[in-house]
Amino acid sequence: MITFHNATDADGHIIHIDEVTRENRAEHYYCVGCGEEMSAVLGDKREHHFRHKEAHCSWESYLHKLGKKRLKERFDSQKEFIIKYFVEHHCDKVKGCKLESIYKDQKCNRREQVAIDLKKLFDTCEEEVTYKGYRADLMLSSKEHPEREPIFLEVSVTHDCKPEKLSSGIQIIELKIADEKDVLRPLVEEDSLFGRTNPQQPYDFNALPPIRFFNFKRIFETARPLERFWVAPDDKGILRGNCVQDNLTCRNVKDNHREDSIYEVAIPSEVLVNNCKPNPYEFGMMKAIQAGMDVKHCDICDKRSRCILNFNEEVKDEKTGEKNLVPRRVPMARINDQRLDKVAQASGCKNYAHNRFFVYKVLSNLRNLPYWEWKKD
Template sequence: MQHVHKYQHFALDKNANIINIHDTDTTGKQQYFCPYCRAEMITKRGNIRQWHFAHKTDKCSYDNYLHSIAEKMIMDWFNRQETIMLVMKTQEKCNKYGNCIFYSKEHCQRETTSQYNLKKYYSKCIQEQRYGDFVADLFCERNGKSTEPLFIEIFVTHECNQKKKNSDIRIIEFFIQSEEDILNIINSSRITEGYMVRLYNFKRKNTLGDKFAQSFQKYVLYPTMKSYVDRDRYTCKNYNQHRKGIYEISMPYDECIPSFINSGGFYTVGKVKAYLDGYLKKDCQLCKWQTTDFSGDSFCKLYKKCGNPKYCKDNDAIQCSMFRKNEEFINNAIADFNNHIKNDFIEIWP
């Protein structure tokens, strides 16, 4: 694995304490050691290159060095902190999700966070401790208990193995690629789940909220037999209130995905359904004699023969004795409707 910064800026003093190169003794009398191989290090404090430690003889792996100082520095940080807030991802769901037929993961839940003070539960952290079949990079013992520990794993070149992930032991895995990554951890009092911090086997408590609202569209048929689709005033919270028509169809609405586009849209399907359910008696759009001209305007094929108004928008279908239902058109629309309700709910009233 390639690292941007190869210099080793940390070493151990004779008491096994981590020392920054900028805090080293200038007399040359103190000895320093590699955190991984324990070989003696010398200080490089010149005027050209950045100050760093170097092995006196054979150089060891930078990855191993990085893993070792991460263990030591994170352990020391954990043990001296009074508060460490773990910020973990959870889900907030609509508080009506349990009895709502329109509940969907996409619209009725969202990712949020919850946080816990780890030091309330774990006060002591030690390196390389065995627990059952596993050895933790850092082992955090639960207060007053020998069971339910917390593992902190350091991922430099190898992530936590699957068997350990499946063990039900709570694990925090830090993805470490540089000394800066370690400093970002120990210079904070928070551990936030994300790309650099992975959590395994933590219980996540979902929360409930009342601020979810799906957009709805409603087909409304009035007593006058006029109808329209309202896409502005309704949501999942009010679609079943303030009834205005004799027949209504309500459904969730996504303006980016038109409903029933293959059969003319929701307005057309609403008419077909109202007609088949016996509420809409006649409608020019459902008549076999309707067609369109070159400009796309609908007109009646029988306007010359029967004296009907040419354009259907001028025609009162209720009074038309020549109305004949368009079987193919109606069958296509209702098939589209039936396919939709296999996977998505629609409310029909009454």
């Protein structure tokens, strides 16, 4: 005999039989599947359950609607709605790559399970809506970003999604339900032997897993981000070193150059050397000096520690409250980049000389750092 452990209360909320006590058993309960009234059976001999008072609905219909309601309830009530599925990262240039030794524990050719919080992408969960001609059990969409493609959440008891629906290109997560406990399954894809990275047909349909992901992007080209240092002349012809993390990666580093640059150095963004993240500006400046670029900066001048500049500082008179400019002699070591353009200052200084020990020290400390170097012809 089929035993029902879930029902809805007068407000439409799902109630498990364990939540019913002898004090509230007389309240009105209704079947999740057919909507007919049910009674709570709390006997001492049999397992507690809900029983139809008159009609008796289809077990398949009951499970299907229970699955939809539980999924919607989870999405609407929880702060996070996590899904997990497997993807593959692929790189056809991994052999002999400069980054191979650094990322040996995070291989560029690898299979991994990714976790995504759908509450960060979608804010609406609707039942039985149509999109592109296909009916969804539940559809997740975003009111804030209506252009974002929705995701279908499908519940299967005896009827799985039809092939034409799976071939629609719509992202579909299908939950297979055999009993009431299955509706609480986390939406996590199993790492099984029948998993395949074919977006249209990722599974062996003779052995379908209980949680299935269709039309999700499965294969990604590995592209490690790089930080770019470049040297370019300003409007006065002074060569300046610049640093930025843009769209430069290990895949496009050989051809991706800035139009204004005459020299570039690229280093991995995520790499630690001697437990410290390299300073791309310092490293780039040292490599540029080594390459013969006429780049200067007061902080890498050999005379920095002895350099004193005349500055006019604004000082407030304590008696009159007036502000006056007072000449001061300030050591270079106490002046920051916001206060002085140290590139322009160094470029116009007759006494400037590179601190060759500093250049050597930086390059020596980062001698194992992989980098790409480019110089304009």
